[in-house]
Amino acid sequence: MLSLRPHEEDDAESNLESGLEKPEHAVISTFDLFSIGVGPSSSHTVGPMRAGNIFISDLLELGLLEKVRTIKISLYGSLAATGDHHTPQAILLGLEGSDPETIDTGTISSRYTAIQTNKTLLLGGNHRISYDMERDMLWRWDQVLKTHPNGMRFSVFDEDGDLLATNEYFSVGGGFVVNEKTKVDENLFYKGVDKSSVHGARLHQHVHVVGSSTVVSQASPSNSEQPPYPFKSGDNLLNLTRVHNMTIAQIVYDNERSFGYTDEDIHNKLMRIWATMDDCIRSGVHSRETTLPGRLGLRRRAPMLYRRLMRGFYPGLSIPHSPAIESGSQPVGAIDGPDISLPPSDPCSVTDPAGSFKDLSHTHAARVVGSFDHPILPEPPRKTMIPAMDFLSCYAIAVNEVNASGGRIVTSPTNGAAGVIPAVLKYIIEFVSDDPEKSIKTFLLTAAAIGMLFKRGSTISAAEGGCQAEVGVACSMASAGFAACMGATPETVLQAAEIGIEHNLGLTCDPIDGLVQVPCIERNSLGAVKAVTAAQLSMAADGVYSVTLDEAIEAMRLTAADMSVKYKETSLSTTVKIPLTVPAW
Known part of the structure; x- marks a missing residue:
């Protein structure tokens, strides 16, 4: 089994939680903070779609994609508790290679239905595997992973059922995605899928391997x-x-x-x-x-x-008339x-020329609630x-x-x-x-x-x-x-x-x-x-x-x-x- 997480040692976690400095500056690109995507949620739709894309990109880079036969997707915390945010659709289409900025929003529903009906998933857009929603998507709404409430875990298996690779991702808001161990190495300062294609000035904190430990330290770009x-x-x-x-x-x-x-x-x-x-x-x-x-x-x-x-x-x-308004059946609160x-200029006024109130409750326009036989007249x-x-x-x-x-x-x-x-x-x-x-x-x-x-x-x-x-x-x-x-x-x-x-x-x-x-x-x-x-x-x-x-x-x-x-x-x-x-x- 190959883990896509850089290191499993607890030293990495302790380094991140021991008070090491945050990045020296807050600068990210305007075009990461404002990115084009799809609704209804950046944390539950845009981020998970991007995470699926990153996972497939990593599998390709490691030469594992063609060996994959099945995949298990686990959703944790808020991602599982609010499933109506279209998180399943986003993840599956991200695994098929779609990107939030370019995906045709009109095809999302039909593609998701096809995946459910055909029980297949086209990883990276060209590698077809079997996929059953009821079997392969796990909802851990009662569990919250340590790093962030919006957690997800992807695990892929070969034809013998052996685990090939696994990784956890966290959608931290605005469509940004981070990895469980590094936390800052993926998408915290940029929204690219391939880190190597991201300009160096946008990578302000790096992860260095020292012996068996993963240490977060300040970047020193040229x-x-x-x-x-x-x-x-x-x-x-x-x-x-x-x-x-x-x-x-x-x-x-x-x-x-x-x-x-x-x-x-x-x-x-x-x-x-x-x-x-x-x-x-x-x-x-x-x-x-x-x-x-x-x-x-x-x-x-x-x-x-x-x-x-x-x-x-x-x-x-010209404004079309509403039958509801004409019939007086307009919903309360409209x-x-x-x-x-x-x-x-309508003759049906709420006041007569003398200024006294008229009871218009018999007309379709009446919306006044209150008694007219009272010292405090309704407005x-x-x-x-x-x-x-x-x-x-x-x-x-x-x-x-x-x-x-x-x-x-x-x-x-x-x-x-x-x-x-x-x-x-x-x-x-x-x-x-x-x-x-x-x-x-x-x-x-x-x-x-x-x-x-x-x-x-x-x-x-x-x-x-x-x-x-x-x-x-x-x-x-x-x-x-x-x-x-x-x-x-x-x-x-x-x-x-x-x-x-x-x-x-x-x-x-x-x-x-x-x-x-x-x-x-x-x-x-x-x-x-x-x-x-x-x-x-x-x-x-x-x-x-x-x-x-x-x-x-x-x-x-x-x-x-x-x-x-x-x-x-x-x-x-x-x-x-x-x-x-x-x-x-």
Whole structure:
């Protein structure tokens, strides 16, 4: 049996846990932090698909792939507890050689069904083996591997049933994958499948073999491979901007150059990220599907919200009438209020010319709940639309509905929080910016710097830190990006990021039925609104603040460590309390 883990000695584990320094700086590539993938979860879909691909790549390199006849896949902890995140599909298609960035999302369901029906798996796209889901995928939901809650183990066997190779991988958030022993050697700073093809400046910590032990030590890349502006904290980053008279976006941009990217590469990659985000918003608001997949049967809201908003801007726009609204059977809790079907000039008003209330309970538009024979009269229905903010919420919801349906999205920094950053950037482009291209670059590069700090100093994995690690971090990143696009100083930008995370501390991740839908979709909407507010507060503070971003990141790390495991992406605390039939909110 050949283990793909570098060494089995306990010395490796003890070295990693004995307080050895973390990497000297937090710099990873913007294009790893923002990567194009598929929904509904970066930890449960993107990471496992990439892990499957890495495992097959290792088998090929070792000349073992052709000897494989069967494979066993074990899922642990959160990966097993929330199976509805499409983890099985992701792993199997990754083992077949698919990549999250390039896979045709429209074929995922049919390919997965074919694997189940035919009971075969095409490893690496060309080596067919027998595979039975019930026999070969093991769900260890009651076991959590030591390294991380999102653990998976792949083991392959030859025709005699002898174990050829085994390895464990951990999906640590945002689509990043690490190995159990090295922890930093695979995909912590990059999202490549083949480490040898990754630029040296992105490998900041290496594993060296000394005798029988595996020792983690600081990397010493050559000057040509070292990023020009390494930073490991917010204070460090702020000092760099002062010493070199550069913005945060400029610091990150020059570091990207050191990774081997040309100016044209950086431009094209940033524009492609934004184009994917924008396409995701467009797809979400124009979707013809009425519900999201899964047994919740959750109603899509982005198309309806968008139609409502567009009618507000363009009153002549023709909007199809809803039979539910016309018949008065619109579900309780639906977004569209009674004003949807009544123009302002409609004679059926809630008040008469004298200003007294009329009882409209007999009309299809009546939505007032309360007694009219009471000293405190109920409030009449009225429009509450604030166009810019309503668009912001609509954009965030649109992205996360696409994510929940397994569509193409950008991990920003995760799938569960993928709506916050695109929504705020779209808001800037549509309502604020005079130079969209400049705003896109400034926003994404600034947000990436903040994401790097969180990834190094705490976590971007909900299974490890709750939703503060996803929507909270995305809110912080978007706050910084917004402030930067408003021309704020680097100090103010970091303060915007601090406010963005400070008011998300302790946010749990407890999705109903294990789906990235409730409360995830609404939470992205609120996260986007919070991001803009946080940036505005920071710009109004004029440099007066009490808590730094570094202190807030450390507070988040400690909060995550103290948080009960049942509030970390397990759905353990609500599933048993929620009936299988819930309102289509």
